[in-house]
Structure formats: structure tokens, C-alpha cells
């Protein structure tokens with residue numbers, strides 16, 4: 001079976017997170033040359049000499065000009081789809097200096113000092129106390145745990161609530177040398193068995209910049225900078241300890257890292273067909289995950305459309321964070337590239353639908369698929385979900401409004417679009433809308449998170 005081949009190859013590989021190239025190379029996808037997806041966060045230089053406090057600065061990016069052809073295309077489409085909301089979303093997207101960044105702590109590193117610095121700078125936790133914390137992996141899956149419990153790490157949560165309480169008991173990894181600059185204690189990284197899974201993300205009401213950490217082989221990073229809306233598909237997935245999870249479109253790995261903060265799955269398969277992006281993914285995993293996870297986290301290199309056949313009914317949960325228009329990034333590509341992308345844009349919904357169908361076949365009956373994109377385009381969001389649901393009577397969309405939009409509406413601006421099959425549109429509630437096909441996060445001044453669309457679909461049988 002494919003997966004066991006990966007596991008064996010992973011162990012033989014010199015680097016624990018090396019990907020395994022299939023003998024038959026997948027066709028090179030047209031989006032292989034896409035720029036870095038913006039929602040994975042900025043790359044900045046950590047100035048070691050200064051204290052971290054002094055490095056948290058208001059973002060002041062060199063103003064880049066936007067691509068006019070992309071902007072006019074968005075203007076035309078999104079003013080129709082979003083109405084008045086588009087003008088304010090547009091203003092945010094065209095002002096990178098207003099963009100906020102979330103700081104997701106890494107439970108596998110010694111992060112105590114970072115949390116303190118964040119708090120002293122006015123950052124606050126996004127999830128704790130909002131009611132969504134119950135979505136976090138805080139217990140074993142009733143379905144899969146017994147099957148996969150044989151691993152050496154305990155899958156059960158411990159009493160400690162936060163990583164700051166974890167005793168340092170694994171000396172294989174030394175803290176990132178930036179710890180000196182952070183004024184942190186030089187503590188060894190905590191091991192998997194000592195820390196309860198807890199997704200902790202800090203956000204700030206203003207666009208403050210927290211420095212990013214450089215990749216250093218063998219050293220774990222303490223935090224990951226991201227668009228906080230990227231966490232919503234992961235929350236919707238509700239991964240539990242012991243489950244088998246597939247991250248179908250995984251590079252550069254932000255959501256894979258977030259999944260591993262939420263729970264300790266028996267298996268997380270991170271799939272990425274593009275070789276350069278797969279290298280990036282491998283680096284991310286190496287930078288954030290404890291080496292004790294090498295038997296649980298594997299990298300595969302397939303075209304995501306083949307999983308439905310090759311691994312039918314295998315996974316408890318599948319995330320399809322699909323290749324998409326990526327509104328933030330596309331607005332800032334050069335004009336030639338912009339024209340090219342717009343030409344290829346029309347092909348994306350077909351690919352996205354194929355990936356979603358493949359995911360629905362790869363998930364076991366009763367399992368869950370989350371489909372997400374970082375575009376506002378309804379053609380790549382609701383229309384894709386609706387098209388696939390119309391062909392799959394065994395797939396049922398789940399309403400995320402009460403679970404995610406209501407508790408997090410203080411932080412994100414949610415919007416929805418079309419009704420589910422045959423159902424009337426649900427009436428606006430408190431100025432927002434909801435329906436069962438999915439949630440759309442629209443960037444707004446002061447809540448610049450998004451664009452992000454997410455939809456959760458359960459396979460009934």
C-alpha cells in the first residue's frame with residue numbers, strides 16, 4: 001500500500017521530513033510558479049541584537065503597485081457578489097500596511113517567553129474563552145484511537161492546560177538561538193508526551209509586525225506567522241487524537257502545523273505535487289514538529305485527484321485547502337503574470353471540484369472533508385461545493401455558523417452566499433448571513449483577516 005511505502009522511505013531518508021517522490025512524476029501543474037501565498041505570513045529578518053519588544057513594529061512595507069488587470073477583474077466580480085462590502089475589502093487588500101498577522105505558538109518548542117512578550121505588546125489570544133476552544137483536539141477519536149494507540153507517545157490529554165506548564169524533558173533539540181535575543185530561558189524542547197495539544201494564536205488589533213524566525217536545521221521554531229483566518233478550516237476539521245488525517249494540498253504547511261497543534265493524529269499525510277513547494281513543506285515540518293512525530297507525519301507527492309482511487313475510504317478527516325485565485329497575492333503580481341493568471345483562472349473551479357471529489361472518496365463513511373480557499377470568488381467557493389454536492393448524494397454540508405461564525409464574529413467579518421440545495425436563503429443575523437455551503441471571511445478595516453472560504457462536508461456512507 002502506498003502509505004506504508006512512504007513510512008518505510010521516510011525512515012530510510014536522511015532528513016526525517018523528506019518527501020518521497022513517486023516513480024511516476026505527476027504532471028507539472030500550471031500554478032507551480034505561483035508566488036508565496038500571502039496568508040502564510042511575512043518573511044522578515046530577526047535582528048538578534050535587539051530585544052523582541054523592540055522588534056515588534058508597525059508594518060511599513062514598501063508600497064508595491066497593484067496589478068491593474070487583476071484589480072479591474074476583481075472590481076467587476078466582487079462588487080456584484082459582495083455589494084457594499086467590496087469597497088472596504090478592496091481598501092484593505094490594497095493597503096498591505098494595514099494587514100494584521102497572527103502568531104501561532106508552537107507547542108513542540110519552549111514558547112513561554114514568547115507568550116509573555118506578546119502579551120506585553122498588547123497581543124491577546126484568539127481562541128481561548130471564545131467557545132471555539134471545544135473544537136480543539138482535546139480527546140481521542142472514538143473511532144480511531146483503539147486502532148492506532150500502539151505508538152510510544154500518549155494520545156491522551158494531560159492535566160496541564162498550557163505548554164508553559166510542560167516540563168522540559170527532551171534534550172535532543174536545543175532551542176533556536178534566537179531565544180537569546182528573546183531573553184528566554186534556554187530550555188530543551190518539550191517532548192510530545194509532555195504537552196497537551198493546544199492551538200494558541202495571538203493577534204493584535206493593529207498591524208504590528210512580529211519578527212519571523214529563520215529556518216535552522218535541527219532547531220524548532222517557536223511560532224508561525226499567519227493570516228489568522230487560515231486557522232478556521234483547521235478548527236472546522238476538528239481533528240482528534242488518534243485520527244488519520246489527509247492534508248491534500250499541503251505546501252507550505254501552515255495548516256499542517258496548525259493541525260499538529262490541535263491534536264496528535266495517528267497519521268497526518270501532507271500531500272504536495274509541486275517539487276519546490278514540497279521542499280518548502282518539508283522545511284516547515286522540520287522547523288515546527290518534534291522529531292518524535294516522524295512515524296505519524298508523512299509527506300507524499302501525488303496529484304491530489306488520485307487519492308480518491310488510491311486510498312479510498314482511508315481517512316477520518318481530509319483538508320482540501322485548494323489551489324485558488326489567492327486574491328492578496330494576485331493583486332501584487334506583475335501585469336504580465338496577472339494577465340496570465342486571469343487566463344488560467346477559469347480552469348480552477350474544475351480542478352477544485354476534482355480535488356473535492358477525490359477527498360470525499362478518500363474519507364471513510366462518517367468522516368469529514370473541509371474545503372477551503374483564500375479567494376472571495378464564489379466560482380471557486382460555493383459554486384464548487386454546490387456542484388460536487390449535487391453529484392454526491394452521500395455528501396452532506398454542515399452548517400458552521402453557530403460553531404465558528406458566532407463565537408468568532410468579534411474578530412472576523414463573516415459573509416455567506418448561495419443557499420444549499422433546494423433550501424431558501426437564511427435570513428441575515430446581526431448584519432451577517434449564513435447558510436450551509438460555507439463561510440466566507442471578508443477582510444475589513446481593523447479585521448483584515450481573510451479572504452478565506454471554508455465549507456465542511458460529511459460523508460454519510
Ligand SMILES: C[S@@+](CC[C@H](N)C(=O)[O-])C[C@H]1O[C@@H](n2cnc3c(N)ncnc32)[C@H](O)[C@@H]1O
Pocket residue numbers: 029031032037040230248249250251252253254255256271272273274277302303304305321322323324355
Ligand atoms: C493554497 S495552497 C495550500 C496552502 C497550505 N494548505 C498551507 O496552509 O500552507 C494550495 C496548494 O495546492 C497545491 N496543488 C496544486 N494542484 C494540486 C493537485 N492537483 N493536487 C494537490 N495539490 C495541488 C499547490 O501546489 C499549492 O501548494
